[in-house]
Amino acid sequence: MPTESTNPEINVSDIVLYINCPRKVYFVSRGFELLPEINALRLERMLLKELSLTYPEIVKECSLNADNLCKELEISLAQTYRDLPIMFPRELAGIAKEILDEGEVRARAKIPEIAANLLSALEEYGKDPMLAALTPVKTEPFLSSGKLNLKGVPSKLVCFEGTQVPSIIKSGNCPEQGVWASDRIHAAALILLLEAENGKEVPFAFVEYVSFGLLRKVIIRSSDRREVLQIGRNVEKIKAGFMPGRKEDKSCKECNFLEHCIPGSSLMSKFF
Numbered sequence: 584m585p586t587e588s589t590n591p592e593i594n595v596s597d598i599v600l601y602i603n604c605p606r607k608v609y610f611v612s613r614g615f616e617l618l619p620e621i622n623a624l625r626l627e628r629m630l631l632k633e634l635s636l637t638y639p640e641i642v643k644e645c646s647l648n649a650d651n652l653c654k655e656l657e658i659s660l661a662q663t664y665r666d667l668p669i670m671f672p673r674e675l676a677g678i679a680k681e682i683l684d685e686g687e688v689r690a691r692a693k694i695p696e697i698a699a700n701l702l703s704a705l706e707e708y709g710k711d712p713m714l715a716a717l718t719p720v721k722t723e724p725f726l727s728s729g730k731l732n733l734k735g736v737p738s739k740l741v742c743f744e745g746t747q748v749p750s751i752i753k754s755g756n757c758p759e760q761g762v763w764a765s766d767r768i769h770a771a772a773l774i775l776l777l778e779a780e781n782g783k784e785v786p787f788a789f790v791e792y793v794s795f796g797l798l799r800k801v802i803i804r805s806s807d808r809r810e811v812l813q814i815g816r817n818v819e820k821i822k823a824g825f826m827p828g829r830k831e832d833k834s835c836k837e838c839n840f841l842e843h844c845i846p847g848s849s850l851m852s853k854f855f
């Protein structure tokens with residue numbers, strides 16, 4: 584009988600972080616805080632993510648033209664803005680009202696583009712398929728597999744063409760076509776977990792780019808599955824104490840681990 588892994592437990596978020604930078608996995612696994620302070624950009628993204636959860640209700644209820652859609656999205660955003668401090672009391676504790684307001688203004692500025700893209704997808708694919716792809720049958724379900732030594736929480740599960748598939752909400756930029764390579768691997772990791780849970784193949788996932796109102800279907804290949812498994816093994820080694828090399832690219836400048844990561848820093852001197 585196969586034995587389950589006794590290695591450090593891997594989360595899908597570790598795999599996503601590894602793609603961003605393997606060394607970040609090392610710092611986070613040692614208790615360093617990953618997310619920077621809340622600023623207007625982060626608030627904008629939090630608001631747009633929450634707003635996207637109201638799309639199904641809006642699409643179901645509203646007669647579909649650009650004006651109506653914009654109006655309904657604006658009403659929903661105003662409600663989301665009021666609800667946000669109740670939903671995230673720890674994250675938003677002590678945040679200045681000006682920053683909250685700036686986040687709201689930034690999110691509101693995205694609404695015309697979101698409405699236009701939603702409307703064009705509704706015209707192209709039809710209301711029922713869009714509703715099926717957007718409406719969660721479960722929101723943020725916890726998935727885990729001892730065999731894969733992996734756990735994770737998709738933004739939602741939706742039932743599309745009779746199959747339950749994961750859907751990931753992304754609040755950052757959106758590629759011209761398809762999904763970013765990192766989002767493909769994120770989707771593949773969640774698919775592996777859902778297959779382990781349900782015991783049947785899950786052929787695709789959705790990625791919602793909520794700052795643009797775009798929904799993309801991503802079909803997973805064997806090479807994506809292979810990459811998830813390989814990254815999982817690398818993450819296990821990092822969590823067990825292996826420090827990977829520095830990535831050293833332009834994203835290092837924005838990284839909040841930079842002061843600990845550069846050679847000669849007090850943390851690095853403990854290792855070298």
Ligand code: SF4
Pocket residue numbers: 604605606607828829830831832834835836838839840841844845
């Ligand atoms: S500074 Fe660069 S190499 Fe170091 S953790 Fe950040 S992104 Fe990775």
